Every structure is written in C-alpha cells, then in structure tokens.
Amino acid sequence: MCESHAYLLEGDEERLIMEDVISVREEGGKLLLSNIIGEESSLDAEVVAITLLDHRILLKPRA
Amino acid sequence: MCESHAYLLEGDEERLIMEDVISVREEGGKLLLSNIIGEESSLDAEVVAITLLDHRILLKPRA
Structure with missing residues (x-):
C-alpha cells in the first residue's frame, strides 16, 4: 500500500498532522x-x- | 512500489508529464x-x- 504520512511545516519543525x-x-x-x-x-x-x-507528504501553511 | 504518474491540468484536459x-x-x-x-x-x-x-499526482500551472 502507498499511504503516506502528512507533515506540516511550522518554522523549522515538521508536525505530523495525519497518518x-x-x-x-x-x-x-x-x-x-x-x-x-x-x-x-x-x-x-x-x-x-x-x-x-x-511515504511522506510535506505541507506548509498558505501565505 | 509507490511511484505515481504526474498529470498537468491544461483547461479540461490532463496531460501526462511524467511516469x-x-x-x-x-x-x-x-x-x-x-x-x-x-x-x-x-x-x-x-x-x-x-x-x-x-498512483496519481495532479498539477496545475501556477497562476
């Protein structure tokens, strides 16, 4: 299976938001x-x- | 394996740009x-x- 974990960039940190x-x-x-x-x-x-x-998707807050 | 094909939206069409x-x-x-x-x-x-x-990634041209 190809599920990925989604992370949100918060400054220099990456916070896991959904598995x-x-x-x-x-x-x-x-x-x-x-x-x-x-x-x-x-x-x-x-x-x-x-x-x-x-299996990683990286997001950032929209400007 | 989890490779995906990438498509670019061109109007109503989706054009395969990379496999x-x-x-x-x-x-x-x-x-x-x-x-x-x-x-x-x-x-x-x-x-x-x-x-x-x-296994699909859909892109659109940046406005």
Missing part, C-alpha cells in the same frame, strides 16, 4: 486530506514536497 | 519532479491533488 493519507485535494481554497480509515482534515496549506519512497 | 514519479519538491519557486530512473522535470506548477491508491 496513512490516501488522498489530498484542493477543495474550497483549502487542502482536504483523507486517510485510509476515512478521516478527513482540511487545512489552509499547500504541498511543498512528496517523497513517495519515504 | 513513475518518486518525488516532487519545491525548488527555486518551481516544482521539481523526479522519477524512478533519475529523470527530472521542472515546472511552474502546484499540486492540486494526490491520489495514492490510483
């Missing part, structure tokens, strides 16, 4: 994350990096 | 895509959707 993410999409100007168990999280953020081999 | 992408990252204000065989592609675009179960 086992299966989809990310823009919706209503925000980013909607969904995980394997159907949980959803909406953030005012954008994708800065995707590293599929490490 | 077997393993990483996407912002670099120098652009988006740098790398694939499993080491090819790289730089685009002035942003990520609008990631669907890991379908």
Whole structure:
C-alpha cells in the first residue's frame, strides 16, 4: 500500500498532522486530506514536497 | 512500489508529464519532479491533488 504520512511545516519543525493519507485535494481554497480509515482534515496549506519512497507528504501553511 | 504518474491540468484536459514519479519538491519557486530512473522535470506548477491508491499526482500551472 502507498499511504503516506502528512507533515506540516511550522518554522523549522515538521508536525505530523495525519497518518496513512490516501488522498489530498484542493477543495474550497483549502487542502482536504483523507486517510485510509476515512478521516478527513482540511487545512489552509499547500504541498511543498512528496517523497513517495519515504511515504511522506510535506505541507506548509498558505501565505 | 509507490511511484505515481504526474498529470498537468491544461483547461479540461490532463496531460501526462511524467511516469513513475518518486518525488516532487519545491525548488527555486518551481516544482521539481523526479522519477524512478533519475529523470527530472521542472515546472511552474502546484499540486492540486494526490491520489495514492490510483498512483496519481495532479498539477496545475501556477497562476
């Protein structure tokens, strides 16, 4: 399976915001994350990096 | 393996721009895509959707 963990950049820190993410999409100007168990999280953020081999999605707050 | 194909939105069309992408990252204000065989592609675009179960990354040109 290809789920990834999503992290949000906060200054120099990366905070884990959702595990086992299966989809990310823009919706209503925000980013909607969904995980394997159907949980959803909406953030005012954008994708800065995707590293599929490490199962990592890195987001940053939208300016 | 979790490589994904990257598509660029062009109007209503989605154009395949790179197969077997393993990483996407912002670099120098652009988006740098790398694939499993080491090819790289730089685009002035942003990520609008990631669907890991379908192995799809959807990009759109940056406004």
